[in-house]
Amino acid sequence: MLSNNIISIIEKNINLITNLHDLNLLKNQYLGKNGYISKQFKKLKNHNLEDKIKKSIILHKYKKIITKIFIEYKKKLENIDINQKLTKQSIDITLPGRINRLGSIHPINNIINKIKYFFIKLGFQHICGPEIENNYYNFDALNIESYHSIRTQKDTFWINNDILLRTQTSNIQIRIMNMIPPPIRILTFGKVYRHDYDNTHTPMFHQMEGLYINNNVNFTDLKNILLNFVQYFFNKKIKVRFRPSYFPFTEPSLEVDIMNNKNKWIEILGAGLVHPNVLKNVNIDANTYTGYAFGIGIERLTMLYYNLQDIRVLFENDIRFLQQFNYITYKYDKV
Ligand code: PHE
Numbered sequence: 001m002l003s004n005n006i007i008s009i010i011e012k013n014i015n016l017i018t019n020l021h022d023l024n025l026l027k028n029q030y031l032g033k034n035g036y037i038s039k040q041f042k043k044l045k046n047h048n049l050e051d052k053i054k055k056s057i058i059l060h061k062y063k064k065i066i067t068k069i070f071i072e073y074k075k076k077l078e079n080i081d082i083n084q085k086l087t088k089q090s091i092d093i094t095l096p097g098r099i100n101r102l103g104s105i106h107p108i109n110n111i112i113n114k115i116k117y118f119f120i121k122l123g124f125q126h127i128c129g130p131e132i133e134n135n136y137y138n139f140d141a142l143n144i145e146s147y148h149s150i151r152t153q154k155d156t157f158w159i160n161n162d163i164l165l166r167t168q169t170s171n172i173q174i175r176i177m178n179m180i181p182p183p184i185r186i187l188t189f190g191k192v193y194r195h196d197y198d199n200t201h202t203p204m205f206h207q208m209e210g211l212y213i214n215n216n217v218n219f220t221d222l223k224n225i226l227l228n229f230v231q232y233f234f235n236k237k238i239k240v241r242f243r244p245s246y247f248p249f250t251e252p253s254l255e256v257d258i259m260n261n262k263n264k265w266i267e268i269l270g271a272g273l274v275h276p277n278v279l280k281n282v283n284i285d286a287n288t289y290t291g292y293a294f295g296i297g298i299e300r301l302t303m304l305y306y307n308l309q310d311i312r313v314l315f316e317n318d319i320r321f322l323q324q325f326n327y328i329t330y331k332y333d334k335v
Pocket of ligand 1: 167168169170209247250270271272293294295296
């Protein structure tokens with residue numbers, strides 16, 4: 001039967017073992033289903049009850065001791081393993097550290113911030129409005145007649161007969177005038193959608209819209225603010241041209257061109273005095289109030305500002321293009 005001898009035999013054998021696989025084999029010899037201890041338990045059935053009890057107590061005691069020996073030896077082997085791995089994995093402290101790459105403000109957002117900075121200083125309030133619109137806000141209330149060509153334009157993304165993706169931020173003019181009485185001085189930025197795609201057009205692009213309604217707002221005020229804006233945005237020396245134009249929602253209307261570095265006139269914004277019909281549509285008395293509105297194409301300005309040749313680089317998310325703007329700080333973001 002069992003004796004203390006068995007423990008010293010196990011201890012002797014176990015000390016020869018160098019890996020977990022061999023350890024398991026040895027463990028099975030003693031503690032496995034058909035191992036030494038199990039066999040001893042089976043033998044008990046030949047004894048009388050008293051003996052059975054006595055011997056099984058002893059057997060349990062041995063089983064416990066042996067189990068402990070194996071657990072401890074397993075820990076020892078695992079520790080050796082970890083230490084070996086650690087000594088193999090030496091750390092080269094001369095390697096340069098990993099650089100934490102920072103994102104940068106997208107050029108479009110940077111231009112938006114720059115524009116915002118100018119107009120907010122002049123008292124314009126920044127508001128946002130929906131991109132999914134209906135006929136009323138995008139066309140009807142803006143004095144765009146039902147037969148007007150831009151309504152049937154294949155350019156518009158229609159959702160159904162009435163609902164569309166807004167084609168211009170001018171929808172915000174109506175939304176704000178329907179909401180609050182004059183004086184109104186707001187500024188909005190946002191995405192607009194037109195079915196168009198080439199190196200100067202994308203189906204989604206950004207516009208900025210300004211609206212000022214008060215007593216005695218006149219055309220000179222409009223020209224003045226636009227001229228100041230363009231000179232702030234580019235520089236004092238830039239050549240600016242005001243050109244008569246037509247928009248159903250402004251009368252008179254104008255467009256502003258600037259001369260680019262190839263001596264070519266480039267249109268950058270549309271503007272005008274708010275049409276009396278538009279004021280009537282939103283129940284503002286055109287005899288008491290007048291106002292001006294202007295709409296700026298953000299991508300156009302961004303391309304001119306950074307001298308980009310293809311509008312699509314702005315939306316392709318090519319990291320090589322975007323990381324060139326890393327140097328730009330949050331200069332205009334405080335407003
Ligand atoms: N909404 C016009 C456009 O998309 C621009 C504009 C805005 C013109 C406000 C006049 C006044 O071209």
